[in-house]
Amino acid sequence: MFVDLSKKRVYVVGAGTIAKRRIRSLCEFVDCVTVIAPEVNPELNKMEKAGDIQILRKKYESSDIYDAELVIAATNDHKINEDIYRVCRERGILVNVCSDKDKCDFYFPGLITRDDVVVGVTANGANHKRAKAVTEQIREILEEC
Numbered sequence: 001m002f003v004d005l006s007k008k009r010v011y012v013v014g015a016g017t018i019a020k021r022r023i024r025s026l027c028e029f030v031d032c033v034t035v036i037a038p039e040v041n042p043e044l045n046k047m048e049k050a051g052d053i054q055i056l057r058k059k060y061e062s063s064d065i066y067d068a069e070l071v072i073a074a075t076n077d078h079k080i081n082e083d084i085y086r087v088c089r090e091r092g093i094l095v096n097v098c099s100d101k102d103k104c105d106f107y108f109p110g111l112i113t114r115d116d117v118v119v120g121v122t123a124n125g126a127n128h129k130r131a132k133a134v135t136e137q138i139r140e141i142l143e144e145c
């Protein structure tokens with residue numbers, strides 16, 4: 001199912017290495033992603049200046065995500081990630097916890113985009129290394145199409 005995410009209220013909690021990768025991918029499909037974190041990867045500061053994302057430079061509080069429709073919990077504090085999961089579950093918000101595959105309503109795919117074609121690759125949460133390897137193989141094939 002390819003869902004139109006362009007107008008969805010998407011929040012990413014955390015702004016480090018993993019969040020940065022996810023935010024880059026999300027920005028291809030979402031008009032404005034909101035990021036919440038006290039420490040922010042420099043690449044994300046540039047994306048904020050370009051108007052691609054909005055950053056709340058603070059520690060997460062549950063009230064920050066009151067109107068969210070989709071949330072990525074990507075802090076390096078597993079207790080915070082678990083709290084985000086609990087809050088999202090209570091409110092019926094779709095959530096992905098990057099530190100625990102059992103706390104994901106959806107997995108993040110390996111992504112290949114070429115012109116109008118979008119390919120998402122998952123190994124059903126069982127093997128992120130294989131998802132990455134297959135993503136790279138498909139990317140090479142699409143470069144020739």
Ligand SMILES: C[C@@]1(CC(=O)O)c2cc3[nH]c(cc4nc(cc5[nH]c(cc(n2)[C@H]1CCC(=O)O)[C@@](C)(CC(=O)O)[C@@H]5CCC(=O)O)C(CC(=O)O)=C4CCC(=O)O)c(CCC(=O)O)c3CC(=O)O
Nearest residue numbers: 098100101107108109110122123124125126127128131132
């Ligand atoms: C289940 C899933 C849930 C979700 O997060 O959505 C998940 C979970 C976890 N990943 C972990 C580690 C890493 N994941 C990556 C990379 C990718 N991970 C991705 C997806 C997913 N990862 C979801 C579905 C997976 C599937 O389909 O089977 C990709 C496809 C998409 C993306 O992330 O953008 C992207 C590759 C594509 C690309 O690069 O193009 C790397 C970097 C690397 O491999 O280079 C490392 C560090 C490597 C290392 O250290 O070995 C850990 C352990 C964390 C810990 O131990 O703390 C967990 C937690 C757990 O398994 O419970």
Ligand SMILES: NC(=O)C1=CN([C@@H]2O[C@H](COP(=O)(O)OP(=O)(O)OC[C@H]3O[C@@H](n4cnc5c(N)ncnc54)[C@H](O)[C@@H]3O)[C@@H](O)[C@H]2O)C=CC1
Nearest residue numbers: 014015016017018019037038039059060074075076098099
């Ligand atoms: N799913 C995946 O592909 C992978 C997941 N992981 C997991 O991802 C998590 C994050 O890893 P990295 O991005 O490497 O960490 P990092 O150290 O680069 O970044 C952590 C971020 O979390 C933020 N943060 C910490 N406490 C916060 C709070 N209370 N409120 C808001 N933001 C807060 C920090 O400000 C920082 O921006 C780890 O728990 C790790 O287990 C790690 C590798 C791959």
